[in-house]
Amino acid sequence: MCLWVGPMPAEVDRVGPTRCGYVALVGRPNVGKSTLLNALLGTKLSIVTPKPHTTRQRTLGVLSRPGLQIVFVDTPGLHEVSGRTLNRLMNDTARQAIHDADVVLVMLDAQAVRDADEVVLEAAMASGRVVVIGVNKVDRIRPRERLLPLMAGLAERWPQARAIVPFSALRADNLQQLIAAVEPHLPEGPPLFPEHMITDRDLAHRVAEAIREKLMMQLRDELPYGIAVSAETLQRDEGGRWQVGAVIWVEHERHKGMVIGKGGQLLKTVGTQARHDLVRLLGGAVHLELWVKVRSEWSSDERALRDLGYSGDSA
Numbered sequence: 001m002c003l004w005v006g007p008m009p010a011e012v013d014r015v016g017p018t019r020c021g022y023v024a025l026v027g028r029p030n031v032g033k034s035t036l037l038n039a040l041l042g043t044k045l046s047i048v049t050p051k052p053h054t055t056r057q058r059t060l061g062v063l064s065r066p067g068l069q070i071v072f073v074d075t076p077g078l079h080e081v082s083g084r085t086l087n088r089l090m091n092d093t094a095r096q097a098i099h100d101a102d103v104v105l106v107m108l109d110a111q112a113v114r115d116a117d118e119v120v121l122e123a124a125m126a127s128g129r130v131v132v133i134g135v136n137k138v139d140r141i142r143p144r145e146r147l148l149p150l151m152a153g154l155a156e157r158w159p160q161a162r163a164i165v166p167f168s169a170l171r172a173d174n175l176q177q178l179i180a181a182v183e184p185h186l187p188e189g190p191p192l193f194p195e196h197m198i199t200d201r202d203l204a205h206r207v208a209e210a211i212r213e214k215l216m217m218q219l220r221d222e223l224p225y226g227i228a229v230s231a232e233t234l235q236r237d238e239g240g241r242w243q244v245g246a247v248i249w250v251e252h253e254r255h256k257g258m259v260i261g262k263g264g265q266l267l268k269t270v271g272t273q274a275r276h277d278l279v280r281l282l283g284g285a286v287h288l289e290l291w292v293k294v295r296s297e298w299s300s301d302e303r304a305l306r307d308l309g310y311s312g313d314s315a
């Protein structure tokens with residue numbers, strides 16, 4: 001058991017065998033799993049919003065260092081399943097990631113540990129995998145000593161956890177300690193992925209996700225959860241400019257107007273913000289066209305979910 005509160009130690013030179021394995025990032029919605037994935041890889045692989053249920057699919061982040069490859073698996077937040085088939089698929093994806101992992105990193109929010117966290121911890125412990133508990137958002141806890149009762153309580157409640165590590169994904173604070181906590185539990189073996197590969201997600205997926213992130217940020221209430229985005233065209237024209245066309249799928253005709261906004265203003269804002277991110281992602285000028293279309297009840301329709309790429313993660 002390793003309990004640690006303090007400044008980040010310097011990166012230590014590795015000695016010993018080559019290790020490679022999967023670390024599943026799991027937790028209830030909104031604890032900061034995707035923020036952590038991005039911080040660990042130093043680039044934006046998964047979208048992040050202040051709203052729960054942002055991540056819908058598994059995304060790999062491959063961290064390669066001399067003698068070490070850690071494949072971090074970002075997952076949807078585990079939650080009580082509502083009527084939507086999409087929600088069931090999201091939970092299946094997270095549970096499958098636990099099953100497939102060498103180490104399960106259960107993430108908590110230092111500001112509030114709830115019953116929903118217990119459910120995740122129970123599932124992780126029951127899996128028989130090595131479990132490390134990560135206490136995120138410690139930048140919100142001042143003074144730092146206020147963390148101690150939480151850490152001690154977790155250590156007492158979950159003695160099976162191999163380590164309990166406080167950190168801040170947002171500030172990239174204490175991430176080295178997190179890596180050090182999981183590394184010894186990874187199997188010895190050669191890297192599973194080429195060193196230059198950092199994710200399994202292709203550009204079309206990342207483009208669609210960037211647009212969905214901006215939509216989630218702009219829209220309120222239930223609507224973000226009834227929205228899907230698919231990139232239909234993604235190609236460079238002769239002048240080297242990216243031509244991107246994407247469809248925003250809504251579940252009801254009445255939702256179209258909400259996405260487009262008064263005088264097209266909301267969609268325009270989404271387009272401007274998304275284009276900004278796409279320039280960085282694609283590395284060049286971008287022309288972005290967005291269409292809004294209805295696919296009735298897509299989030300409860302197996303076929304539509306398959307078409308939109310929402311099944312198969314957990315297969």
Ligand SMILES: Nc1nc2c(ncn2[C@@H]2O[C@H](COP(=O)(O)OP(=O)(O)OP(=O)(O)O)[C@@H](O)[C@H]2O)c(=O)[nH]1
Nearest residue numbers: 029030031032033034035050053054055077169170
């Ligand atoms: N203050 C603070 N905020 C954080 C930290 N990590 C994440 N957040 C914020 O928490 C919110 C949720 O972050 P996400 O990374 O989307 O959380 P998630 O667990 O992936 O959420 P789902 O995909 O919905 O399950 C965002 O507003 C982040 O900026 C942190 O270390 N400190």
Ligand SMILES: [Mg+2]
Nearest residue numbers: 033034054055
């Ligand atoms: Mg997420």
